[in-house]
Amino acid sequence: MSKKISHYINGKIHDGSFDRSGEIFNPATGEITGLVDFATPALVDETVKAATIAAQAWGKTSLTKRVQTLFAFREILNARKEELAAVITSEHGKVLSDALGEVTRGLEVAEFACGIPHLLKGGYSEGVSTGIDVYSIRQPLGVVGIISPFNFPAMVPMWFFPVAIATGNAVILKPSEKDPSAAMMIAQMWEQAGLPAGVFNVLHGDKVAVDAMLQHPGIKSISFVGSTPIAQYIYETGTKHGKRIQALGGAKNHMLVLPDADLDLAADAAVNAGFGSAGERCMAISVLVAVEPVADKIIEKIKDRMIKLSTGDGTKGTDMGPLVTRVHRDKVAGYVEAGVKEGATLVVDGRNPTVNGAANGFWLGPTLFDNVTANMSIYTDEIFGPVLSVVRVKSYEEGVKLINEHIYGNGTAIFTNDGGAARRFQNEIQVGMIGINVPIPVPAAYYSFGGWKSSLFGDTHAHGTEGVHFFTRGKVVTSRWLDPSHGGINLGFPQN
Numbered sequence: 001m002s003k004k005i006s007h008y009i010n011g012k013i014h015d016g017s018f019d020r021s022g023e024i025f026n027p028a029t030g031e032i033t034g035l036v037d038f039a040t041p042a043l044v045d046e047t048v049k050a051a052t053i054a055a056q057a058w059g060k061t062s063l064t065k066r067v068q069t070l071f072a073f074r075e076i077l078n079a080r081k082e083e084l085a086a087v088i089t090s091e092h093g094k095v096l097s098d099a100l101g102e103v104t105r106g107l108e109v110a111e112f113a114c115g116i117p118h119l120l121k122g123g124y125s126e127g128v129s130t131g132i133d134v135y136s137i138r139q140p141l142g143v144v145g146i147i148s149p150f151n152f153p154a155m156v157p158m159w160f161f162p163v164a165i166a167t168g169n170a171v172i173l174k175p176s177e178k179d180p181s182a183a184m185m186i187a188q189m190w191e192q193a194g195l196p197a198g199v200f201n202v203l204h205g206d207k208v209a210v211d212a213m214l215q216h217p218g219i220k221s222i223s224f225v226g227s228t229p230i231a232q233y234i235y236e237t238g239t240k241h242g243k244r245i246q247a248l249g250g251a252k253n254h255m256l257v258l259p260d261a262d263l264d265l266a267a268d269a270a271v272n273a274g275f276g277s278a279g280e281r282c283m284a285i286s287v288l289v290a291v292e293p294v295a296d297k298i299i300e301k302i303k304d305r306m307i308k309l310s311t312g313d314g315t316k317g318t319d320m321g322p323l324v325t326r327v328h329r330d331k332v333a334g335y336v337e338a339g340v341k342e343g344a345t346l347v348v349d350g351r352n353p354t355v356n357g358a359a360n361g362f363w364l365g366p367t368l369f370d371n372v373t374a375n376m377s378i379y380t381d382e383i384f385g386p387v388l389s390v391v392r393v394k395s396y397e398e399g400v401k402l403i404n405e406h407i408y409g410n411g412t413a414i415f416t417n418d419g420g421a422a423r424r425f426q427n428e429i430q431v432g433m434i435g436i437n438v439p440i441p442v443p444a445a446y447y448s449f450g451g452w453k454s455s456l457f458g459d460t461h462a463h464g465t466e467g468v469h470f471f472t473r474g475k476v477v478t479s480r481w482l483d484p485s486h487g488g489i490n491l492g493f494p495q496n
């Protein structure tokens with residue numbers, strides 16, 4: 001074991017006590033590579049105090065200066081993105097090219113946030129009544145919290161903090177304890193960019209730290225991303241404590257393949273979106289809904305592609321890395337077993353893969369089920385691993401009904417060459433992000449990211465203009481400058 005990761009508070013790395021801590025693994029070797037310190041409620045309080053002071057000054061810093069700092073951060077992130085990607089791979093396990101991809105998507109939000117002067121422009125109405133003007137402004141919340149999951153240790157925090165900082169807030173980020181190092185490197189980049197101490201802080205920890213953040217009156221909002229039960233808990237507890245909450249939860253993303261689709265394109269998409277990042281993506285495709293008679297044909301094409309996929313150490317140029325922990329790997333393998341017991345047809349079994357990597361890595365190869373039905377646990381539950389289920393349906397209508405009845409509504413995709421069918425799908429489907437011949441429809445940074453139903457608690461999505469709205473509060477000013485002709489008593493509303 002080599003590294004010991006502690007918190008980053010008010011511009012300094014904390015002298016960790018490690019009284020309570022978590023183990024960090026390299027999922028490709030199974031080895032423990034370090035320890036991460038867990039924050040106590042007292043440390044959360046100390047951090048909020050420092051961040052509150054920093055937020056007061058930062059919120060009053062000119063837009064010009066804030067944008068210069070954001071630009072500097074963007075440049076440093078871009079220059080060091082390979083280094084950051086390598087850190088992600090070492091703790092998460094995803095292949096290097098995929099880690100670089102997540103950094104790039106985060107970078108796009110930083111670029112979006114550089115346009116904050118335009119995004120913060122309010123409205124102005126001259127002469128709403130005689131001599132009276134009305135205008136609107138948006139101001140920062142103060143100290144805001146971000147609690148993020150293991151699967152995107154750089155991108156998910158970056159959905160939020162560039163916008164939070166650009167709008168004048170101070171941030172406390174609590175990353176996943178499974179892969180905490182990316183957040184520390186990002187903190188270093190902010191420091192290099194000249195962000196004042198206390199505006200960006202990183203607290204590591206588990207439920208103890210999260211609960212302290214949820215209850216602390218100095219933290220004005222929480223942006224959470226993680227599994228649905230925890231997202232619901234965060235939403236309910238945070239709102240009870242008077243906070244603004246956006247809590248993005250789990251997913252089960254369906255891909256509907258119509259008989260007129262280009263089946264080669266659809267098979268490529270199913271394999272890329274089903275097994276990329278070992279299925280540990282909230283936008284992964286985990287269910288392929290085949291409108292008959294396409295099922296047999298597309299399953300053959302998917303099988304042909306799966307045979308060519310390599311599983312192994314993410315630094316060795318393989319297609320798919322390990323799962324994040326042994327516990328998670330075993331949980332996913334348990335679902336494969338359950339699928340067999342429940343009567344689904346196991347077409348490709350990934351439980352004993354040939355691997356380009358160490359024997360003790362957390363390996364599970366790409367797995368494919370056919371004849372999956374809506375009552376099976378491999379259909380109802382989010383598995384979050386490289387397991388793709390095919391459900392056969394007779395019609396477009398049956399496919400849409402199936403998708404709409406699922407509790408999750410994060411992403412979905414339709415594969416078809418029929419523009420009318422695609423247009424009908426985008427209107428009828430009860431899901432927040434929709435792809436048309438695009439399997440992972442993650443919105444560009446200037447749109448907003450978020451699902452429906454049990455995939456999101458709260459009503460504001462991440463980044464884009466909804467992000468700007470989330471991290472600011474509105475004020476409307478009604479003003480009149482003294483005009484001697486306008487005096488006199490009038491107890492009613494002005495009429496003209």
Ligand code: NAD
Binds near residue numbers: 207
């Ligand atoms: P998780 O819910 O276990 O953890 C998320 C965060 O919550 C972590 O920071 C963790 O420390 C904290 N946490 C865990 N247990 C807690 C508890 N009992 N009380 C308080 N806090 C707790 O999620 P994960 O396993 O890290 O990430 C995978 C999940 O995240 C999947 O369900 C995936 O779909 C979801 N996810 C969703 C999106 C989205 O945009 N909707 C994006 C990425 C990941």
